[in-house]
Structures are given as structure tokens and as C-alpha cells.
Amino acid sequence: MIQDHMNGKDPLKQIPSAAKFxxxxxxxxxxxxxxxxKRKEIMDEEFEKNRIRPDDANxxxxxxxxxxxxxxxxxxxxxxxxxxxxxx
Numbered sequence: 001m002i003q004d005h006m007n008g009k010d011p012l013k014q015i016p017s018a019a020k021f022x023x024x025x026x027x028x029x030x031x032x033x034x035x036x037x038k039r040k041e042i043m044d045e046e047f048e049k050n051r052i053r054p055d056d057a058n059x060x061x062x063x064x065x066x067x068x069x070x071x072x073x074x075x076x077x078x079x080x081x082x083x084x085x086x087x088x
Contacts, residue, residue: 028036052059 028039031039
């Protein structure tokens with residue numbers, strides 16, 4: 001990759017598509033800076049492909065979408081007797 005960079009090629013541009021990694025399963029916090037930059041490049045490319053600009057034909061100002069996913073349990077707000085403060 002260093003040789004490609006020295007020859008004027010951008011090694012990040014050689015990544016073919018977002019199919020190279022599983023965006024939902026991969027822990028990006030565990031990647032080094034170089035690998036993280038590659039993943040961000042892929043995400044930026046996907047964003048630009050899906051982006052709708054005001055001058056596009058299918059642009060809709062102030063579009064509202066209703067998502068019907070129901071209640072999602074997170075667990076962060078559940079009471080835990082071990083850590084609860086009896087004064088509150």
C-alpha cells in the first residue's frame with residue numbers, strides 16, 4: 001500500500017464496495033486508524049450514492065416518515081438494587 005501511495009495511487013480508492021465488511025457486526029472501536037479510515041471511506045461513498053439533494057427530481061422538503069418498530073428495551077434505565085441510592 002505504501003508503494004501504491006508513493007506511485008500516486010490512493011490505496012483507499014481500491015476498496016470496491018461496502019460489501020467488504022459487515023457494518024452492523026464489526027466493532028469499529030477495535031480498529032486501528034488506517035482500517036477505520038478505510039471503513040469511513042466506504043460509508044462516505046454509500047452516503048453519497050443515497051444522498052438526495054434539493055435539485056434532485058425526487059427531493060421532498062420536510063419529509064416525515066413513521067417507523068413502526070415498537071418499544072426497544074435498552075436495559076440502561078432499569079432499576080438495579082446493587083447500585084441504587086436509598087435516599088432517592
